[in-house]
Amino acid sequence: MIETVLTTEEVAKLLKISEATIYRQVEKGFLPGFKIGRQWRFRREDIEIFMKERSSWKQRFQFLLDEFQKKGVENNITEKLINQEISKVRAFKKGK
Numbered sequence: 001m002i003e004t005v006l007t008t009e010e011v012a013k014l015l016k017i018s019e020a021t022i023y024r025q026v027e028k029g030f031l032p033g034f035k036i037g038r039q040w041r042f043r044r045e046d047i048e049i050f051m052k053e054r055s056s057w058k059q060r061f062q063f064l065l066d067e068f069q070k071k072g073v074e075n076n077i078t079e080k081l082i083n084q085e086i087s088k089v090r091a092f093k094k095g096k
Contacts, residue, residue, distance in 0.1 A: 004044035011042050015051070 011031075012019045023040070025031040032046040052063045072078075 006042045006044055006047065008040050008042075011047055014047065 006014070008019050008022050011033075012022050015022070022031065026033040026040055026042075031042075032050060033040045033042045035041070049063075053060055055063075
């Protein structure tokens with residue numbers, strides 16, 4: 001998987017704020033980024049997550065659900081598998 005890496009200028013345009021604000025926010029650890037030499041770089045996915053996390057709670061909730069579903073698909077976790085695991089836990093609790 002090839003990740004898109006953004007420059008400070010690109011992130012500033014994307015967020016519609018100044019590059020100076022980007023530098024301040026990343027230095028404070030508020031904005032996710034990493035340095036290569038003396039230059040800051042940003043993973044597009046991290047910036048998208050950053051933006052989604054700061055939107056309304058409904059959007060954030062939907063984002064978390066989508067991420068959960070995506071991780072489930074990536075790990076072959078199906079509703080059937082979840083139900084099987086729930087059954088195992090219930091059976092274990094009854095056995096105690």
